[in-house]
Amino acid sequence: MTAQQRGAIVVLSMATVAAILLVMTAVAGGYRINLTPSEPLGLWRIIPLHRPAAVGDLLFICPPGTAAMRAARARGYLRSGFCPSGVAPLIKIVIAVAGQHVEIGASVSVDGRRVSSSSLALRDGKGRPLTPIPSGIVPPGYVFLHSAFPGSYDSRYFGPVPASGILGLAQEVFTYVP
Template identity: 90%
Template structure:
């Protein structure tokens, strides 16, 4: 093979590699866009099992024990949470990712926040409050209250979870749907 022929064959190989890599990149992008449009999300937080989840339509009002995907409201508490790194980047208003939390109280129920939570006088398991976050910064619990109409109170049993214990009830208008595990694991 002459020097010119070697240069041409390398160029052909490079072109093939570029075409293959470009096609793989386009396929990966299409896969991600299709998955997101189809309601699939990857959970990388310890509040719920890590892995692939699906947002299933919720054709009824949210109820106690529903595990939901919800966009947090754009409030001062959520902006502070974002600044502290509690919320990941995502597609919800405020450029945050949806949360996966369990509904533990609905409109009209009384939530008492002390050393732990109670709803209408019944204790909530795994709900003790933390006074400081993982970096030693103070956490302020939300005051006890009655959940207002159009709102839900959210909880996660994970000890370090940032949930309604700290940011209060959230509007049901932010609920994207039920959270269904597709392929998850607990490390």
């Protein structure tokens, strides 16, 4: 091995270590990269939430390991990640909290008020059937999530999720909408 090759290996090794340290620091600091179109693509930060979630909060939340979430993962709706269920956290807005009535029809209504951009899809982008959840009251300790993106997989299809999965508020850092 020549001195030039050894030098290149040292430089590459140092760059690799620096990249790993940068990623570890970003994750420890609550930074995440969003690669799904449900919210703008790019760099986001998780801000600790020191109060119960409220309607209008944009959250990072770990979905539970339910059968619906396993099916969503198998269909490719959810990416692998560090949540206990093995998927990446979702970025969704809270549209209903415990005690609120969610009506699922052609679109979603909460306590009689229609939620904008909440039309239901009968099929996903690959033509597979989607089944909306039944209407009902959000149970204690749960939140109902939504994204205005037309192809979003959210509580319209998987139902309310435990508030215990909330990681924090989602704050855009450097994002763009394609």
